[in-house]
Amino acid sequence: MNFSKTDFDKDLDEIAEKFKNNIKLLDRSYRLKTYKQCFVGSEAVDYLVQSGATANREDAVLLGNAFLEMHLIEHVLRDHPFKDDYLFYRFVGENERGNYSIDETTGESIKWDNFLGAVEKVQDESLQPRLPQPDFESLNPKDQHVAKHVWPMDKYNTVLLNYVHPPEWKDPNPNKKDGSSTYDLVVIGAGVGGLITAAGSAGIGAKVAMIEENLLGGDCLNVGCVPSKAFIHCANMAYSVKGDTKRLEEAGIFVNPETVKVDFEKVMERVRKIRAEISQHDSAERYSAELGVEVYIGRGKFTSEKSVIVNGRTLYFKRAVIATGGYPILIPMTGLKELHERSISVDPTDEPRPIVTTNETFFNMTKQPKNMVVIGAGVIGMELAQSMQRLGTHVTVLGRSGKILPKEDEDMAELVKTQMIRDGVSFNLSIAEYKTIKLTGRVLDNGYPEMEMTFVEKGKAGETKLIFDSLLIAAGRRPNVTGMELELAKVDFDTKRGLLVNDKLQTTNPRIYGVGDCCSEFKFTHAADFMARTVIRNALFFGKGKMSDLLIPYATFTTPEIASVGLYGKDLEERGIEYRVFEKHFKDNDRSICDDTKEGFIRFRVDAKKDTILGCSIVGEGAGNMIGEVTLAMQSSTGLGSLASVIHPYPTTSEAIRQAGDAYNKTKLTTTVKSLLRGIVKFQS
Structure with a gap:
């Protein structure tokens, strides 16, 4: 008996019923002992593949182990998982065909959720290190993410937005008269984690919806990996001919650094150009037309444990994945929030605007600042601080911990710091408190308003003042888990740690999983990628992949x-x-x-x-x-x-x-x- 596509849309119980009604049961002997009414693992695999229940023998083993976890079957001696081997298995319940789908311990009907596990603490047995976390203590726990701001609206950013947030995008047609739709999987968030989850699941036949409120591609494409590496490349080229003349001369190459000019506007234009070129890979059109994902552009909110609403339409799901990422935090400092809001204002009369940026708005700059302050000595702060210095802006890095790149071995981080000092970067890493920031009233010839910051240094009396025309806040990131009505989905979360997930990345609602920055301290693109691959196996194919099994390398692209x-x-x-x-x-x-x-x-x-x-x-x-x-x-x-x-x-x-x-x-x-x-x-x- 073949399983049709419709069968896969039904409950696992129905698939299991067909297996039980069609598998051949016989009395079998091994080493002079007879086992009543059992079947052979390899023969069961033969049946599952030949009947069309699974595509291959490996998937058949996964399905068999799902039956075993459901207490539908067991090894006759209860000492083997389900294997593609000459091993004997029997149906639980005195070998009788009947109502197998009741959990004897709870009396409840067994569903997919029963064998996926509860939220649990990940044991310290993996090779994943403990990473330093931002200081959230003085931040508002109800703070919500402000949407990314794209500027200027030149031809490159227009191309970008046409791909990743097309203005005329229409939601997929509903498949029910009431306007609702039902999916095997709904993914909220279209950063790397969401994109990989959606494309991978659709590629193996699942009906998938992907919801993105802002920009497809998430941080990596729009404000992270892609633009930052393009920017760092330009800075390193400038340094090789302008800042490293001694090394060039030792190699017999003589360059007059006074004649080397950095066109900052051209540098930033190239960054936008490269981002636009790559953006088609993450476009709504590609994911919809080529990859079979139904794309919704709007804000998704949960309405129940198995439904979400977007643009007024209710989507029902068998499984869901939250991949909403994270966002940069603003430190407590009088005047900072107001200047940051003014810096991203779209009011054309609000000129000139202060340049108060995070990584989400840093790449909107067109004119070069003269003096930049970077608050935060982590990866983002160090990469962008060094690059800005090499392009000709004087940079001062402020921090509180006394060191840079705190997760790395101190002697290694010191080599980076030493090079940055050679480049011209200044450091003050003993800040006790950031007090105030305000405009001085002076506008520089680059069009940027001048700012003044006051802070208190450890071990020093009084306040220190610093004058500059550009500020980058790189003091840490917060998981983006608010504003989705997670309470209605029975999903527990913490505004500091994000979604509370078990080692299989499953939330407190066993139908819903988390991927990426919204639930992990490993806030890297490649980590979200492999978390997504793990979730696909766990959510759709009875897998038992563990976050703790992932071996995650990472790099900081300083010099x-x-x-x-x-x-x-x-x-x-x-x-x-x-x-x-x-x-x-x-x-x-x-x-x-x-x-x-x-x-x-x-x-x-x-x-x-x-x-x-x-x-x-x-x-x-x-x-x-x-x-x-x-x-x-x-x-x-x-x-x-x-x-x-x-x-x-x-x-x-x-x-x-x-x-x-x-x-x-x-x-x-x-x-x-x-x-x-x-x-x-x-x-x-």
């Missing part, structure tokens, strides 16, 4: 770069794990010597008793590209000693990875082993 994967030393010490450190410095690497990029090193943290890699950090040119090899080694359980046998092209900086493996292997050459080896050599004829 020098820093990249890390796995646990840091402080994490290992907190967990009581003994470890050893192996390092190789780029000053000893032939390619680094040739390229004059000798600053930096690679640091492995390995188990104290074996070569298992527990974590790795790299600081130096190209660190972000190098960390992938280490991530692969850790993912595949390849030890540091084994990396010594991986042949790398010569000369490359990645040879430092192999050399670290050599360093580990040398520790195995004890005095006894060396003596034995010398003895063997002596006996050679």
Whole structure:
């Protein structure tokens, strides 16, 4: 009996009923023992594939394990999961065909939700480090995200908006007379997490709706990865010919830095151009016409545990995914909120506007500031501060922790700070309190109003004043979880931590999952990508993928770069794990010597008793590209000693990875082993 497409739209109970009514039951013997009325796992897999219930044998095993979790079937000895093997299974309930869909412990009908698990604390057994979090204590817990602001409306931003927020977009036609629609999956949020979830689910036959209030592509395309890397590229090129003349001269290249001009307007135009070129990949039209996703542009709000309303239409779902991301926070400081609101005002009479930005509005700048203040010494603050300095704006970085890039090893972060000081960046990282910010009343020749900030420094009496014409707030991000009526969906959340999810990324409503910045401290595009892949398996295919199983590398694209994967030393010490450190410095690497990029090193943290890699950090040119090899080694359980046998092209900086493996292997050459080896050599004829 074949399962049709209609069957898949029905409850899992109905699919299970067909399986139970058609699988062949026999008395079977193994090792002189007879098992009554059972079936063989591999034969059940044959049936599920041949009947069309699943596309392949792997999916059949997933489905079989779902039946096992539902207590529909069990191994005859109860010591095996469902496998594609010659193992015996039987139906629960005295081998009788009948009402199998009742949970004997609760008396409730068994649904998909029953075997997906409850919200639970993730155990500290993964190789994910603990990341520093923003200080939310003095922020309004009811604060809501302000929509991203796109400016100027030139040809490039027009192209961008036509792709990711088309003004004439029409919602899909309803499939019910009352105007409602029913979906296998509804995704709220069209950043990377939402896009991957929606496209991946639609690609395997699910009926999917995706809701986005603002810009498809989310932070990554519009205000994050794409524009920032285009911007950093321009800054680094400017530095190579204007700020690094000593290095050029040592290479026999002489450039007069006075004749090198940075056209800031052209730099920002290029950023907008690149963003527009890439935006078609995330366009509403592509996801609708090519990928089979029904796209709604509007604000989605839950109306029940299995419905959401958008643009006046109710969408019912079997499963839902919240992928609403996060947004930058504004620190408490008298006058800041008012100046920020004025800076993004669309009132054409409100000129000149102060330049008070977050990463969401930073790339709207057209004129170059003379003096910029950056509040926040994390990744966003450091990348943009260094780039602005290299393009010719004097930058001052303010912070409270006394250090930059707080998640990284301090000596590695110090190398970045040292380079930024060489570039001309000023640092004051001992701020006790930000007091006030206001306009001075003076407008500079670049058209920007001048601002004055007062703050209190630790250990100093009185207040310090700072004058500047541009401010970037990069003090942390907050999960975007308010304004969706999550209470009606029975989804618990916290305005600091975001959605409360279990290790399978399932919220307190087992129909609804979370993906990305709205529920994770790993606020990276690639983390949201792989969280989405995990959720697709868990929500639609009875998978048991865990967030804690993901090995997430990340990089900071300053000069020098820093990249890390796995646990840091402080994490290992907190967990009581003994470890050893192996390092190789780029000053000893032939390619680094040739390229004059000798600053930096690679640091492995390995188990104290074996070569298992527990974590790795790299600081130096190209660190972000190098960390992938280490991530692969850790993912595949390849030890540091084994990396010594991986042949790398010569000369490359990645040879430092192999050399670290050599360093580990040398520790195995004890005095006894060396003596034995010398003895063997002596006996050679």
